Structure formats: C-alpha cells, structure tokens
Amino acid sequence: MTTLAALPIAALLPSIIEKLAAPAARLVIEAPPGAGKSTALPLALLQQLQRPGRIVLLQPRRLAVLSIAHFLAEQLGESVGQQVGYQIRGDSAFSASTRLLIMTEGLFVQQLQNDPELANVSLVLFDEFHERNVAGDLALAMLQETLSLRTDLSVVVMSATIPAAAIAAWLETDSIVRSEGRQYPISIEYRPVRSDQPYLKALIPVVSEAIQRAEQGVLVFVPGIAEIERVLESFAHRDDIECLPLHSQLQRADQQRVLKPATQKRVIVATNIAETSVTLPGIDVVVDSGRERVAHFYPQHGISRLLTKRISRASATQRAGRAGRLGPGICLRLWAAQDEHGMRDFNPAEIEIADLTQFVLECKRWGSEPAQMRFLTPPNQTHVEVCESLLTDWGALAHNGTSTAVTAVGRALAQLGTDIRYGFIIRAAEADSRATKSLAALVVAQLEQPPRGADAEFPLPPERLQGLTLQRWRYWLQYFKIDEQQAKESWRNADTAQLLLHGFADRIAQRRGSSDRYVLVYGGGARLHETAALARSDYLLAIDLTFNENSPDALLRQVIPLSQADLEHPAVHIQEQTIAGFFGPQQRLQRRRQWRLGAIVLKEQELAGSIPADERIEALLSVCQQQSARTVDDLPLRWTAACRQWLARVAMLRQHAQELDLPDLNPVWLQQNLALWAAPYWQSIQTLNELQQWDPLLALKQQLTYAQQQQLEQECPATWQAPSGRTHAIDYTAEQPTVAVKLQEVFGEPVSPRLARQQVTLTLDLLSPAGRLLQRTRDLASFWQNAYQDVKKEMKGRYPKHPWPDDPVQAIATHKTKRQL
Structure with a gap:
C-alpha cells in the first residue's frame, strides 16, 4: 500500500483524530491544495477513528468523487464499493460494508431530505468548501439543524482559501487546524494581451512557449468547453505531445486518462474544475487565461446567463499552485501584473448570484x-x-x-433529482403513451448532458448518443420501464413541441417581422445562431439560450418551431387585457384589447370610443418607466436648463441645510413617483409629443413648501448680484456653483461670495471686457493680492478704454468704459 506519510497534513492527523473521537465534534481545517486533506485524512479516519457509523466525504464535483474513491480504494488494495464507496447522480458503488462514502453535495441534500437524522452516519466532511456551491451551502445549513437531533454527529469543514476563523465563528466552534501546502517555488510571468487582440488568439503562442519550456507537462486554464476544443485543435497536428481536455462533461474513461501518469509530454486544457478538485500528475507549467465562465441569474427575466469573467486573486493563486506540486514550476498569466489590483479577492458565493x-x-x-x-x-x-x-x-x-x-x-x-423544468416534462410523459415516454427520456437526457457538436439538431436520435448523455438516457428509460429497442422505434411518434412546452412555456420567442430577430416572453431580444437558421418560424421554442456579455440579445442555438395550435397548450398561459398606449409611427394614444404571452403580443384590436382619464395617465406613466432612470435624461420629459438648475439648487441646499427637510429629488425618486408629482399636471396631454414638450418646472416646485421655496431663493439663489448692480445666472450644474462675470463688475468685492448657509464658496469666472475667461477663482481676496496685477499688466494695453485700477478692492465696480463713467 502506497504511503501518504509525506503529505503535509500527515503530522496533524493524530491531533485531528483525537478531536474527532469526541461525539458532536466541530472542526475546521484550513489547508491549501496538495496538503492531503482529500486523501490522507479520509484514509487515516477510515483506519484509525474508532467511531460507529459511516463517514461521509462531500465533494462539489463528480470528477473529484470518482477520482478520490478509486484512489483510496487502491490504497487499501480493494475494489470501489467495499470499504470505500461513492455516489453521484446516476452512478454509485457502495455496499453494507462501506465505511467511507464519497458523494456530491447535491446528493447529500437529497439524503438529508429522506433521512433528516442521518441514521448510521457518524461524521460528515465538507471538502473544498471554498468553492461555495449552492448545494454545499444548503447541505451545511440543513445539517446544522440535524445536529440538534443528533448529539453524536460530528462535522468537519475543509477549505483551501476561505479563512478558517470565519467558518469556525459561523459554526460556533473554536476548534481549528491549519496545514501548510506542499508546493515548490513558482515563477510567475506575465503575457498581457493587446487591447485590439482576442485573448484566445493570444493564448495559442503562449501555450506553444509553455510546451517548449515544460519538462513534464502543461496545464492550460480556459473558461469553457468551446475554448478547450479551440486550443486542442491548434495543437492536434503535433505528434510529440499528448493533448487532453478536462471538464465536467467528459466520459469517465477520458477523465481517468487525464488523472493517470503521462508516458510523454502532455498538454491538459481545462476549465476551473482543475483548480482544486483533482490532482493532475506531471504538470510543471501552467498557462492561465485569467477567465472563467459563471452563471448569473437575472431575476427581472427569470433566466441565468453564462458570462465569461475575470477570475479572482484567490483563483489565480490556486491555478498557479498547480505548477509547483512536484518541483519548481512556471505560471504564464495572460494579463499584466498591474491588472491584479482590480481583481476580486475571492469569487462570490454562488448563493449570491445563481438561480x-x-x-x-x-x-x-x-x-x-x-x-x-x-x-x-x-x-x-x-x-x-x-x-x-x-x-x-x-x-x-x-x-x-x-x-x-x-x-x-x-x-x-x-x-425526481433533476432540474424542475425537466421534471415537468417527465411528469407529463408519465401520464402519456410509450412514444411520449421514450421522447421524454431522450430530450431530458440531452438537456441534462448536452451532446457536443449538435447545436442545430434536437433531439439527437438514440444511435448518436455517447458518454454521460447515453447514460442519462438509459437512466430515464429505466425510470419509465421501457426497453431500449422499443424506445428507439417509438420516440419519433410523439410531438416534441407539445412535450417540451410543459417545461419551457416561458421560452417562447416571436419573430420580429421577416428578420432573424425574435422577442422572448420575458421581453428580451434574441437572434438565431447560424446553426439554427433553417428553423425560421413566426414562433419558436428556445431550448438553448446563450449570451455574450457584450450584447443584451440572446443567441438561439437550439429551437423547435411552433405552430399556432401549439400556443393553445395548457402550459401556455395567455392573458387578455385592455390597455391604453402609444401605437403606430405617429405614436397616437389608442385603446386596444391584447392577447399576450408575457411581452409577446399574439393578437390585438383597436377599441373605439374615448379613453378614460385614468387609463390615459397610466399610459403616460408607462412611457416614462420603460427604462431605469439613472439620470433625468432617462425620463422622456423636456428638461430645460431652468429645470436642471432648480434641481441642482435643491440638491445643494438639501446637503448643507438638512434641518429644512428638503425632498431628495433624485432621478430614481422622480421616476418612481411620477404619479405623485407629475401626473396631476398631465390632465390635458393627449399625445406623446405633448408629453415631451411639457415643462416639469412648475410641478417640481410644488414638491417644496412655501417656506422651503423661500429658503431656496435666499440660500441658493438662481442669480448673483455683482457689485456693479447687475445680476448674473449661477450655474449649479457645474462641479461647483459658478458665475461668469466681467472682472470690472467685481471691483470693490473683497472676498468670494458664499452660498448655502455660508458653507459653499461661489466660483467666479472672471471675464475680459470681450467676454473671454481671464481667471477662475474661489478665493477672490487672493486673486486681488496676487494674480490681479499680472492680469492688469496684460489686459491694460489690450483694453485701454476700460478701468484697471491699482487697488481693485477700493475701486467702483462697473460694466462701463472709462469714457462712459
């Protein structure tokens, strides 16, 4: 049996086992990759911890479950399923004699649901908790409630990057163990990408450099499967290296191939699955693209977008560490060193951003x-x-x-143990024919594990299924109790659109005119991918939506054409409503009856007769609320210079005279409260053009009481009276309130004027007699004492008809020439 005594965590094992010997132990282990927390620790617990009941080791990824289970069973000289077993979705190997069960966090949630007391389990270990999957967070939250029922159950949380103290405080324990990692020195080098060059194009020569410099192997981090295939394609012609992919959708045999020692120099191109979940042999150079693909949920649309984003500093450290497991290594980063100042410290927890x-x-x-x-x-x-x-x-x-x-x-x-959308499809098929069940097994398997290279055709016939997709198809056939041969012959007799609508009724898209552009139920735009171009139809069912962070429109890769009859499906909830709105090229206010599916208007007809006042006002409000207001310009109203100045004056006085309790008239408030401050003044507005010509100033002023308006005029007046007696408009929309005035009009003013309870200095733009800027100042006294004499020397010869006194503070302010005086 191979010894694991050389791993850093080995020295801490006696202390860990002693802590876990007590019932209801709570322990946090902070250990970087390579310390042995996923291998040496479980093996030691299995061999030395004398506690009744099974040990459960949780992993966030299926690949890690399989690799660790087979590795530990090999150390014991046994087959998987004896002392060491595993359980992942659709595959398991364990028995009554299994004492260490390795499983995914998602399946553990289901185990807790079915057995909240976790009978026959004595210890639960959460590994790689720093990945912060929703399933892991949920499992640990549920387990904390189980602990009140099981006073003998122990919990260990292991993390590579999250500080142990934070987790320990959350678990209400002070029991912490810290282990050093096993890492050799790593040379970090930067290969920044030019701003005009796609990063993937820049990546290829860096990988070539890495191959030249590597003595054993190269690990390349990219965001997703498409990028993996692109990089592998670039080096497929080389016989001197072995090129391998690594991602979650690989077949088990291909995954195991990556984990075995290499017989020649190899290049492994991986997603962030290779950061911490598995140990890859023979890697001494890492190439980091600095990017990962993350699913962000958009609640206003009810969809998730896969976005390519910059990684965190913690992820960059993890990736670089892969080069230093066996000896000194090199990490080539596709960014500049100074770019790291803008990187996040850690990735956000999935529970903050996911569906x-x-x-x-x-x-x-x-x-x-x-x-x-x-x-x-x-x-x-x-x-x-x-x-x-x-x-x-x-x-x-x-x-x-x-x-x-x-x-x-x-x-x-x-x-059912599948996505809730797919569950609706399965349940609908259960009450239908064998053909429908066969089709359901086929489509759900391909939704769960999308086949590669089949964007346009959906579903693929059973004969073309491979790997995990084939495995899931067989699982659902077994669920339905259907023979494979029967399924292959009958599935084409079922209606694909009718079945899929049970789970995807909110993914209907309507064509815009005769183009390849569509609008989706949630209101977003979409366009057909080139592989789906043959599917043009007035209505489509979008099976696969992808997004580019540079475009708000979705890309439709897999679609099913829909007929008008399909829209009568029981899962399609069409609403009939009467609305008033602005329609047609002239944007006339009309009253219409509409039959809608979310943002899609299936049918409408204009209604005769006058439009009630409340509906007209509601239509006007709707126009103003079509987009979020970040500035007043986002509201389709006539924001005159007087409006903007008045709002800026109120904002300034509100800041410096809080006791006046002035309203916060910011753009968001203005938009959200249009019915309160603006709508009462819209009683005579009939058209969109009239709305856009309406001056909001009078309505805005009514938001202030008479006393507040008086204070506004006194403390933040619209104009300033210069010593010359003339008044000049103050610009409150500038960075500081500013007034432009000819220099001669300010003679006799010893210091800069002040506004807003004497808390804001008025900036003076001092102009020449021709109206050109001579000096901008907020300190008039300093200007008179210093800069004025230089200005006088330069201007006196140019404008001899105007006064340029030696002592401007004692001079009489004027806008006239010397002759006029």
Missing part, C-alpha cells in the same frame, strides 16, 4: 424558510423572492397563510 429555484424548493421541502436557516453567506433575497414566485406559478408551491408551502407536485418534482 435559486431548486434551492428555494429544497428549503421549503425541508420545512424552513431560507431566511430562517443559518448560511455563511445569506442567499440573495431578490433571487429568493423571484424563484418562490416562479415555483408558485408552476404549482410547486402554494400559499399557506403568509408564506408558501410545498405541494404534492413540488415534492414529486424534487424527488
């Missing part, structure tokens, strides 16, 4: 509100509310007094 639909359903199924559970990072409350609303609309939740509870439909969907 929480499944999360909310699991919390409700557990019997708790998300806000009541203890999370290291609280879930995004807006995401929770949106997802709870979606689940209620879908019938998975139902209102129960002031909250919602899981329905029988929701429980059935959760127990």
Whole structure:
C-alpha cells in the first residue's frame, strides 16, 4: 500500500483524530491544495477513528468523487464499493460494508431530505468548501439543524482559501487546524494581451512557449468547453505531445486518462474544475487565461446567463499552485501584473448570484424558510423572492397563510433529482403513451448532458448518443420501464413541441417581422445562431439560450418551431387585457384589447370610443418607466436648463441645510413617483409629443413648501448680484456653483461670495471686457493680492478704454468704459 506519510497534513492527523473521537465534534481545517486533506485524512479516519457509523466525504464535483474513491480504494488494495464507496447522480458503488462514502453535495441534500437524522452516519466532511456551491451551502445549513437531533454527529469543514476563523465563528466552534501546502517555488510571468487582440488568439503562442519550456507537462486554464476544443485543435497536428481536455462533461474513461501518469509530454486544457478538485500528475507549467465562465441569474427575466469573467486573486493563486506540486514550476498569466489590483479577492458565493429555484424548493421541502436557516453567506433575497414566485406559478408551491408551502407536485418534482423544468416534462410523459415516454427520456437526457457538436439538431436520435448523455438516457428509460429497442422505434411518434412546452412555456420567442430577430416572453431580444437558421418560424421554442456579455440579445442555438395550435397548450398561459398606449409611427394614444404571452403580443384590436382619464395617465406613466432612470435624461420629459438648475439648487441646499427637510429629488425618486408629482399636471396631454414638450418646472416646485421655496431663493439663489448692480445666472450644474462675470463688475468685492448657509464658496469666472475667461477663482481676496496685477499688466494695453485700477478692492465696480463713467 502506497504511503501518504509525506503529505503535509500527515503530522496533524493524530491531533485531528483525537478531536474527532469526541461525539458532536466541530472542526475546521484550513489547508491549501496538495496538503492531503482529500486523501490522507479520509484514509487515516477510515483506519484509525474508532467511531460507529459511516463517514461521509462531500465533494462539489463528480470528477473529484470518482477520482478520490478509486484512489483510496487502491490504497487499501480493494475494489470501489467495499470499504470505500461513492455516489453521484446516476452512478454509485457502495455496499453494507462501506465505511467511507464519497458523494456530491447535491446528493447529500437529497439524503438529508429522506433521512433528516442521518441514521448510521457518524461524521460528515465538507471538502473544498471554498468553492461555495449552492448545494454545499444548503447541505451545511440543513445539517446544522440535524445536529440538534443528533448529539453524536460530528462535522468537519475543509477549505483551501476561505479563512478558517470565519467558518469556525459561523459554526460556533473554536476548534481549528491549519496545514501548510506542499508546493515548490513558482515563477510567475506575465503575457498581457493587446487591447485590439482576442485573448484566445493570444493564448495559442503562449501555450506553444509553455510546451517548449515544460519538462513534464502543461496545464492550460480556459473558461469553457468551446475554448478547450479551440486550443486542442491548434495543437492536434503535433505528434510529440499528448493533448487532453478536462471538464465536467467528459466520459469517465477520458477523465481517468487525464488523472493517470503521462508516458510523454502532455498538454491538459481545462476549465476551473482543475483548480482544486483533482490532482493532475506531471504538470510543471501552467498557462492561465485569467477567465472563467459563471452563471448569473437575472431575476427581472427569470433566466441565468453564462458570462465569461475575470477570475479572482484567490483563483489565480490556486491555478498557479498547480505548477509547483512536484518541483519548481512556471505560471504564464495572460494579463499584466498591474491588472491584479482590480481583481476580486475571492469569487462570490454562488448563493449570491445563481438561480435559486431548486434551492428555494429544497428549503421549503425541508420545512424552513431560507431566511430562517443559518448560511455563511445569506442567499440573495431578490433571487429568493423571484424563484418562490416562479415555483408558485408552476404549482410547486402554494400559499399557506403568509408564506408558501410545498405541494404534492413540488415534492414529486424534487424527488425526481433533476432540474424542475425537466421534471415537468417527465411528469407529463408519465401520464402519456410509450412514444411520449421514450421522447421524454431522450430530450431530458440531452438537456441534462448536452451532446457536443449538435447545436442545430434536437433531439439527437438514440444511435448518436455517447458518454454521460447515453447514460442519462438509459437512466430515464429505466425510470419509465421501457426497453431500449422499443424506445428507439417509438420516440419519433410523439410531438416534441407539445412535450417540451410543459417545461419551457416561458421560452417562447416571436419573430420580429421577416428578420432573424425574435422577442422572448420575458421581453428580451434574441437572434438565431447560424446553426439554427433553417428553423425560421413566426414562433419558436428556445431550448438553448446563450449570451455574450457584450450584447443584451440572446443567441438561439437550439429551437423547435411552433405552430399556432401549439400556443393553445395548457402550459401556455395567455392573458387578455385592455390597455391604453402609444401605437403606430405617429405614436397616437389608442385603446386596444391584447392577447399576450408575457411581452409577446399574439393578437390585438383597436377599441373605439374615448379613453378614460385614468387609463390615459397610466399610459403616460408607462412611457416614462420603460427604462431605469439613472439620470433625468432617462425620463422622456423636456428638461430645460431652468429645470436642471432648480434641481441642482435643491440638491445643494438639501446637503448643507438638512434641518429644512428638503425632498431628495433624485432621478430614481422622480421616476418612481411620477404619479405623485407629475401626473396631476398631465390632465390635458393627449399625445406623446405633448408629453415631451411639457415643462416639469412648475410641478417640481410644488414638491417644496412655501417656506422651503423661500429658503431656496435666499440660500441658493438662481442669480448673483455683482457689485456693479447687475445680476448674473449661477450655474449649479457645474462641479461647483459658478458665475461668469466681467472682472470690472467685481471691483470693490473683497472676498468670494458664499452660498448655502455660508458653507459653499461661489466660483467666479472672471471675464475680459470681450467676454473671454481671464481667471477662475474661489478665493477672490487672493486673486486681488496676487494674480490681479499680472492680469492688469496684460489686459491694460489690450483694453485701454476700460478701468484697471491699482487697488481693485477700493475701486467702483462697473460694466462701463472709462469714457462712459
């Protein structure tokens, strides 16, 4: 049996085992990659910890589950499924004799749901907790509630980057163990990409350089599978190196090939799965693109976007560390050293940015509100509310007094162990024919594990399925109790669109005119990908939406054409409503009856007769609220210079005279409260043009009381009276309130005037007799004493008809020439 005694964590194992020998132990282990926390520690616990019950080791990724299980079983000289077992979605190997079960965090959530007391489990270890997956955070929050039922259950949380003290405080324990990593010196070198060059194009020559410099192997980090294939394609012609991909959708045999020692120099191109989840042999050079692909949930649309983003400094450190496992290494980074100042310290927890639909359903199924559970990072409350609303609309939740509870439909969907959308498809097929069940197995398998290189054709026939997609197809056939041969023959007899609408009714897209552009139910735009161009139809069902961070429109890669009859599907909820709005090229105010599916107008007709005042006002308000107001210019109103100046004056006085309790008339408030301050003045407006010509100033002034208006005129007046007796407009929209005045009009003024309770100095733009700027000053006294004499020397000969006294403070202010005086 191979010894693991050389790993850094080995020296700490006696102390760890001693701490875990006590019932209800709480332990936090902070150890960087290479310390042995995923291998040496579980093996030592298995061999030395004398506690009844099974040990459960949780991993965020399936690849890590499989590699660790096979490695530890090999150390024991056994097959997987004996003392060491594993469990992932659709695959498992364990028995009654299994004492160490390695599983994904998502499956552990399901185990807790089915057995909240975790009978026969004595210890749970959370590995790689720094990855902060939603499933991991949820599992640990649920487990903390289980601990009140199991006083003998122990918990270990292991992290490579999150400071142990923060986790320990959250778990209410002071038991912390810190281990050093096993890493040799790493030389960090930077290869910044030119601003006019795509980073992927710049990556290829850097990988070539890495191959030349590597003695053993190169690990290249890129955001996703498409980039992996692009890099591998660039080096496919070389016989002197072995090129391998590494990502979560690889078949098990291909994953194991990457984890085995190399027989020649190799290049592994991977996603961030290779940061911490697996140990790759024979790597001494790392090439880091500095990018990763992250799913961000957009609650206003109810969709997630996969965005390519810059990695955090913690991720950059993790990636570089992969080059120093076996000896001194090199890391080539595709950015400049100074760029690191703008990088985040850590990646945000997934619970802050992700789609929480499944999360909310699991919390409700557990019997708790998300806000009541203890999370290291609280879930995004807006995401929770949106997802709870979606689940209620879908019938998975139902209102129960002031909250919602899981329905029988929701429980059935959760127990299927797949995405809730796919669950609706499975449930619909269960009550249908064998052909529909066969089709459901086929489409759900390809939704769960999308086949590569098949963007346009959906679904692929069973004969073309491979790897994990094939595995999932067989799983669902077994669920439906259908023979493979029967499924291959019958699936084409079912209606794909009708089946998919059960889970994707909110993904309908309507064509805009005769173009390749579409509008989706949620209101966003979309365009057909070139591989889907043959699917042009007035209505489409969008199966695969992808997004580019540089474009607001979605890209439709996989679509199903829909007919008018498909829109009568029971899952398609069409609403009939009567609205008043501005229609046609002339933007006339009309009253129409519409049949809508979200933002899609399926049919409409104009209604005769006058438009009620409340509907007309509502139409006007709607026009002003079509986009978020960041500035007043986002509101389609006539913002005159007088309006802008008045708003700036109010803002200044509000800042320096808080006791006056002036309203905060910022753009957001103005937009959100249009019905309060603007609509009462719209009674005679009939057209959009009239709205755009309406002057808001009178309505704005009414937001101040008479006393506040008097204070505004006194403390922040619209004009300033110069010593010459003439008045000049003050510009409050400048960086500082400023007035432009000819220098001669300021004679006799010893110091700069002040505004707003004497707290703001008025900036003076002192002009020549011809109106050109001579000096800008906020300190008039200093100007008279210093700069004035130089200005006088230069200007006196140019403008001899105007006065240039030696002592301007004692002189009489004037706008006249000497002759006129």
